[in-house]
Amino acid sequence: MSNEKTSDLTIELKKERAGQIKFAIGFVVVFFALLVLFHVITGGQFLSGDKITVVLLHSIWPTFAAWALCFIFASGYTDLSLGGIMVLGSVSACIFGNWYGYIGVVLGGLIVGLVLTFINFNIFAFTKIPSWIASIILALIYEAIAFGMKMGASTKSLVDTELNRDYRLLGKLPWSFIIMLVCLVIVYYIYNRTTVGTNIRAIGGNADVSKALGINITKTLLGIGVISGILVGIACFMQESYAGRVTVKTGLTSINMILQPMAIYLLAKVLEKKMNIIIAVPFCSFIIYAVFNVLSSLGVPSGTLQESVLGLFIVVFGVIGQMGVKGVVK
Amino acid sequence: MSTGQTILEIKGLNKYFGPTHANKNIDFTLKxxxxxxxxxxxxxxxxxLISQIAGLYGHDSGEMILKGQHYDPQSPIDANDHKISMVMQELGVVGTLPAGMNVFLGRTDKFTKFGIINKKQLNREAQAIFEKWDLPRVPMNKLTDGMMIETRKMIELARALSVDPDILILDEITQSLSLNNRRKLVDLINKLKEDGKSIIVITHDVEELIEITDTITVLRDGAVVGNVMSAETTPDEIKQMMVGRAMEGGYYREDMVPEYGDEVVLSVKNVTVKGEIEDISFDLHKGEILGFCGLSDSGIHSIGKAVYGLSKLQKGTIHLNEKNADIKSAPQALRSNMGYVPKDRDNEALMIHASIRDNFVLPSLTELQGPxxxxxPAKLSRLASETSKQLSVKMTGIGQPMDALSGGNKQKVNFGRWLAKDLKVLVLDCPTRGVDVGVKAYIYSLMKQAKKDGISIVLISDELTEILGMSDRLFVMKDGKITKEIRRDEDFTEQSVIGVMI
Structure with missing residues (x-):
């Protein structure tokens, strides 16, 4: 009886493994087919070394922000103030970078990202205000702080001082790509293979069960603050290293900073049933920025129209990804 | 400790929830x-009471002594460390985590090296628990979201067994299980007993409780009203102790003749739902109670979903004759005067965080809406108040959230809200799961009344006695197919059904 069960399970596991391999092959084929399609659409311009480099470089900092969102959303919380934190973190990376060089760039972004995100999760954990409401208030505060630093300045100078060109190496290839690959491995293990990652996913799945099984909800929330804070911090200095500057936002427009990471998260979430979400994120980030690049090449005005096309692209992708899934997808 | 020695002693335990005195001076001894x-x-x-033993709640006064030592668990993990574990009635599993991880959730440290969990080892150990106790196989890497309630209960049971408990507490677990898995559970309980372990079992099935236990403690209004030896008591004595008076009349129908009209209300023809049921055909007559029974993978629960338009049919039709319409979706079923009470009330039937009022009025919104x-709001409240009064729902008011109610009272809402509608067809999937004898008797009386009023009922149940006690005809299912039809005036016995089921 027991042997029968074991062999049934082995067969099932083999089937599952075969299914995963089949999906991985299919995914790679679709991924390259999309690149070829983009190449054709742009009249043979897309698959050039320059274009691929631009897309890859642009897709790296949002990958970190999207990974932070993976942890936050997995726990069932929402943080709309991440854009505000990113603005302050990027400003800090720029100021301290210009003062202290690379150490200033890294620590300037990392510390602001980590401290502010950690503060957010303390507020979520201890005040019990719904996180989406609390995070909107926090976004307004962070925007006000950034704006306060620029009080009385002209609109033009709301764009912060540029980061010295000598300290932008982390935003260039191969360094940015290497940092992303190293972080991919670390983030994958934290999310999937550590107790804190498991606990984060557990409280998002069923907080009552988690609590009853001895998981400390407050401690886990603070853990999210630390992990996602580090990822936001990295996103801050990577963004500053790549772009060299950031514009101070007001009136909740800082949320724009995380719209694209949210789109990446959403696309990766669609693939989650077949592919680990942490691995899916960099691919989705690349695809999304490739779409933007193609749209620019086709002369579609940047901003709202490009984002509408991106939204449509995600919806279509989402519908295809959820085919055959039973029940309600929340 | 040798068998027969006291392992747990509870003296004068009291627990309050605000003004509610939930446990009153409880004395309890477990050997x-x-x-x-x-x-x-x-x-x-x-x-x-069992939540205090398992470390979910602290107690306000009184004392617990475990193996001769003062016992005051600060958390379920603390209770686990004292070798006490529990499978709870309403807790469940984390759907976003795989089955193996759910077995060791909160205790993953023993599989962790340098901060990384060894998933292979964790799954291997989880699998070993399933094999040791002969539990039905579950893919350890698969997310528990979407698994059947029975499978999820098995994962919870494996979780409780994984601490190698000296005391295992089972809170109404049997009613989530089909006949074959109930038998497995009884075997497991007996195996634990042979090993000198102690088991506390809660179930509303009095006959089952007497059969599987050595001693029974009866509680009423938070206090112990009696302790009896199972071999020396009767179901009637237990029921009388529970409700404080003699229970009059039988639970089930006393007639042995199928009684229903000639009019066919619903025709199900060659229905196939991929991977669940195959080529199912039957007619449901006016005022008929049509029963479905079978083992865990027989597909009986898929029948209810398919009839109510919740499943995608690969083949076949569900035709509602009065409306001359094929049922293709749940909203259409609702508009066509059909009702559905699912087995998994917390996840599939009730809005668990909404108020009792909102849950009561939900299926009747179309009838209640004005220009x-x-x-x-007055109309909604009136309907909710009247129905809850009629069903004697124990609550502080209709504004109370659903999750504050006990299982039986939730089921009263789940069932009762359909009775406020002018129904033609009612699909009931395990309608008495987790309810006590009083509520059970009441639900059966409501079913009898509905039948009298000409409502046709599809009754799906894991409890054979219920199916045999209430149905005019029954279908036995196996591997997604109907294997036998028996009428109430034919060989309507457990033996004849079990013979076909297995």
Whole structure:
């Protein structure tokens, strides 16, 4: 009886493994087919070394922000103030970078990202205000702080001082790509293979069960603050290293900073049933920025129209990804 | 400790929830190698008592002594460390985590090296628990979201067994299980007893409780009203102790003749739902109770979903004759005067965090709405108040959230809200799961009345006695197919059904 069960399970596991391999092959084929399609659409311009480099470089900092969102959303919380934190973190990376060089760039972004995100999760954990409401208030505060630093300045100078060109190496290839690959491995293990990652996913799945099984909800929330804070911090200095500057936002427009990471998260979430979400994120980030690049090449005005096309692209992708899934997808 | 020694002693335990005195001076003794039953009406304080033993709640006064030592668990993990574990009635699993991880959730440290969990080892150990106790196989890497309630209960059971408990507490687990898995559970309980372990069992099935336990403690209104030896008591004595008076009349129908009209209300023809049921055909007549029974993978629960338009049919039709319409979706079924009470009430039937009022009125919103779809709050409240009064729902008011109610009272809402509608067809999937004898008798009386009023009922149940007690005809299912039809005036016995089922 027991042997029968074991062999049934082995067969099932083999089937599952075969299914995963089949999906991985299919995914790679679709991924390259999309690149070829983009190449054709742009009249043979897309698959050039320059274009691929631009897309890859642009897709790296949002990958970190999207990974932070993976942890936050997995726990069932929402943080709309991440854009505000990113603005302050990027400003800090720029100021301290210009003062202290690379150490200033890294620590300037990392510390602001980590401290502010950690503060957010303390507020979520201890005040019990719904996180989406609390995070909107926090976004307004962070925007006000950034704006306060620029009080009385002209609109033009709301764009912060540029980061010295000598300290932008982390935003260039191969360094940015290497940092992303190293972080991919670390983030994958934290999310999937550590107790804190498991606990984060557990409280998002069923907080009552988690609590009853001895998981400390407050401690886990603070853990999210630390992990996602580090990822936001990295996103801050990577963004500053790549772009060299950031514009101070007001009136909740800082949320724009995380719209694209949210789109990446959403696309990766669609693939989650077949592919680990942490691995899916960099691919989705690349695809999304490739779409933007193609749209620019086709002369579609940047901003709202490009984002509408991106939204449509995600919806279509989402519908295809959820085919055959039973029940309600929340 | 040798068998028969006291392992747990509870003296004068009291627990309050605000003004509610949930446990009153409870005295309770559990011996090694003893199977001890706890029974009482919904809200009698059983779950509160075992929650204190399992470390979910602290107690306000009194004392617990475990193996001769003062025992005051600060958390379920603390209770686990004292070798006490529990499978709870309403807790469940984390759907976003795989089965193996759910077995060791909160205790993953023993598989962790340098901060990384060894998933292979964790799954291997989880699998070993399933094999050791001969539990049905579950893919350890698969997310528990979407698994059947029975499979999820098995994962919870494996979780409880994984601490190698000296005391295992089972809170109404049997009613989530089909016949074959119930038998497995009884074997498991007996195996634990042989090993000198102690088991506390809560179930509302009095006959089952008497059969599987050594001793029974009866609770009423938060207090112990009696302790009896299972071999020396009768179901009637237990029921009388539970409700405080003699229970009059039988649970089930006393007639043995199928009684229903000639008019066919619903025709199901060649229905196939991929991977669930195959080529199902039957007619449901006016005023008929049509039963479906079978083992865990027989597909009986898929029948209810398919009839109510919740499943995608690969083949076949579900035709509602009065409306001359094929049922293709749940909203259409609702508009066509059909109702559905699913087995998994917390996840599939009730809005668990919404108020009792909102849950009561939900299926009747179309009937309640006024001009320009306006819903009068007074009308909604009136319907909810009247129905809850009629069903004697124990609550502080209709504004109370659903999750504050006991299992039986939730089921009253789940069932009762359909009775406020003018129904033609009612699909009931395990309608008495987790309810006490009083509520059970009441639900059966409501079913009898519905039948009298000409409502046709599809009754799906894991309890054979229920199916045999209430149905005019029954279909036995196996591997997604109907294997036998038996009428109430034919060989309508457990033996004839079990013979086909297995």
């Amino acid at each position: 090694t190698g003893e199977i001890h039953g706890l029974i009482g009406e919904n809200g009698s304080g059983k779950s509160t 320009i779809a306006f819903l009068s």
